[in-house]
Amino acid sequence: MIEQPLLIAEGLSKNYGARIGCRDVSLEVYPGEVLAVVGESGSGKSTLLGLLSTELEASAGRVSYRLRDGRLADLASLGAAEKRLLMRTDWGFVRQNPADGLRMAVSAGGNVGERLMAVGWRHYGHIRDEAIDWLGRVEIAADRVDDDPRAFSGGMRQRLQIARNLVTRPRLVFMDEPTGGLDVSVQARLLDLIRQLVAELGLAVIIVTHDLAVARLLSHRMVVMRHGRVIETGITDQVLDDPREPYTQLLVSSVLAA
Amino acid sequence: MNAHATGAMPEITYNFAYLDEQTKRMIRRAILKAIAVPGYQVPFAAREMPMPYGWGTGGVQVTAAVLGPDDVLKVIDQGADDTTNAVAIRGFFEKTARVATTTSAREATVIQTRHRIPETPLTENQILVYQVPIPEPLRFLEPRETETRQLHALAEYGLMHVKLYEDIARHGHIATTYAYPVEVAGRYVMDPSPIPKFDNPKLDDCPALQLFGAGREKRIYAIPPFTRVRSLDFEDHPFRVQRFAQPCALCAATGVYLDEVILDDKGGRMFVCSDTDYCNERQEAGHRGEMAGEAGRASPSPQPSPLRGEGADGALNLSPTGKGRPEGPGEGTWGVPTTPSSAGDPGSARAAPSGMTK
Ligand SMILES: Nc1ncnc2c1ncn2[C@@H]1O[C@H](COP(=O)(O)OP(=O)(O)OP(=O)(O)O)[C@@H](O)[C@H]1O
Ligand SMILES: [Mg+2]
Ligand SMILES: [Zn+2]
DSSP states (O other): OOSOOSEEEEEEEEEETTEEEEEEEEEEEOTTOEEEEEESTTSSHHHHHHHHTTSSOOSEEEEEEEOTTSOEEEGGGSOHHHHHHHHHHTEEEEOSSHHHHSOTTSOHHHHHHHHHHHTTOOOHHHHHHHHHHHHHHTTOOGGGTTSOGGGSOHHHHHHHHHHHHHTTOOSEEEEESTTTTSOHHHHHHHHHHHHHHHHHHTOEEEEEOSOHHHHHHHOSEEEEEETTEEEEEEEHHHHHHSOOSHHHHHHHTTOSOO | OOOOOOTTOOOOOOOTTSSOHHHHHHHHHHHHHHHHSTTOOEEOOOOOOSSOGGGTHHHHHHHHHHOOTTOEEEEEETTBSOSHHHHHHHHHHHHHHOOEEOSOTTTOSEEEEESOOOSSOOOTTOEEEEEOSOOOTTTTTOOOHHHHHHHHHTTOOHHHHHHHHHHHHHHSSOOBOBSOOEEETTTEEEOOOSOBGGGHHHHTTOSSEEEEEETTTTEEEEEOTTOOEEEOOBTTBOOOOOOOSSOOTTTOOOSSOEEEEEOSTTSOEEEEESOHHHHHHHHHTTOOOTTHHHHGGGOOOOOOOSOBOOOTTOOOOBOTTSOOOBOSSSTTOTTOOOSSSOOOOGGGTTSOOTTTOO
């Protein structure tokens, strides 16, 4: 690729006391690229995502991010204000549990509008119009704008999370099992939507999943984790069609229940 | 308390204003810091006071720390000087500090208040002390204290507008009528305590020093004299105060905050000044409202009508009609069942509680 990486991780490790969460992970994510992190339960996927998004403090290693002005910044060197601004404008977070990513007692419009208000929007009508526009993009009808997410189905809640995050046009979105716990048909529709938005907006996404079908459908590249380490990495189709590591071969052949 | 001077029993002597000098110094340091950083909530080591939290122990501690022997104290509760709460706090300082007390907003040098700012303009020689139930304006949307502290530190106040957004989405207008959030000196967002938003403009550029004390939550904050205080709003939904269709039925005042008084069970009612001192003063000066004759000079102090708002979940008190009063188990509400004296119930609000006053 000619383009420079958007995010660079070097030697990331995380220990939980004596237990290893994640060990010596290095990777790069390019603008517009979807990177899947796969592996069995407990392999360290969520830990890695937490380290990359700096929600978790690393025991070792560092994460650098290319700011909008082109500067590559070590995230640990950013001030609290700068980092939070980055997180709520240039990044997005889609959680497996919608209650962790939404304000459940706030209307759909308020959920989507929050980031706009956080960056200084002070015109109610404009905020509401923008929220309705984004609800439409995630296939939520405009007349649900004043309903709160408690009245929404699981699939709608995930779509609302996506709208809430994308409204500030982030360049990088972190997703942890966004389709987990959803019915298969609902999952398929959500994946379709994510794929379409990613292409349309040129989003980079780091998505954690234990579902290789999700990785196949969405991601360009993938990393396979085991016992906290990345054991294999490559173009998604290549890894899935021609896995090199015996462990990956087991995963792909579904011998292992991921 | 057992300080009743009965027979030959010597009266118990208190340290001036009840608190020991060291505690008062500690509170004064918190107050000075609060004045230095307008609108910022300064933690302080709140003391147990011989009254329930619901009685405004935060305000009482602040008052105790700023009171001097020559001060003249006024205590108001929902605009009135004669509610149980106001009478008890006034009695407390009469007894423990032997300061002069008054009901006149003009004569007072220190005014402790719950739920109102006097209609009489305040002066540079006065201190207004507010009793605060919930000091954190962001609390209702963000319960985590670590997070709200961050939000204040970084001046991230988008969440406050989410609250106002929700109001408009649900009610068509900003329905928050009490504890309406303000930005102080262009920096910190602050809860002005459950005063009606009608009083918010009085916060702005006020010549008096305004101090806020939250006892249960152990916070003090301040608005120094002549500080810019702006009520939050949206460009297309600007801040507005409540308006009343008619003047005060007793003193004919307009442009003041009125309370509804139920006269009988047949729907009879009237609207009178919530600030009884102001109303009395006007009546003495000869102003006559349309019901001044019937109601007489006794100025029926408005009953705290069925209390609303301020839920236990920390939700802001919303009073969509604009006429309600804050309610609920917050500080500054009636009937908080704690020791040593029970505060009584709303129905007996006028009765002096046992053990609180002489
Ligand atoms: N807060 C924590 N304290 C202690 N150990 C933890 C903590 N979080 C994770 N771990 C441990 O770190 C390892 C990696 O956990 P992690 O949650 O990253 O795995 P995962 O791949 O996301 O698993 P899953 O698919 O079940 O979500 C596991 O052994 C886990 O028990
Ligand atoms: Mg996980
Ligand atoms: Zn009047």
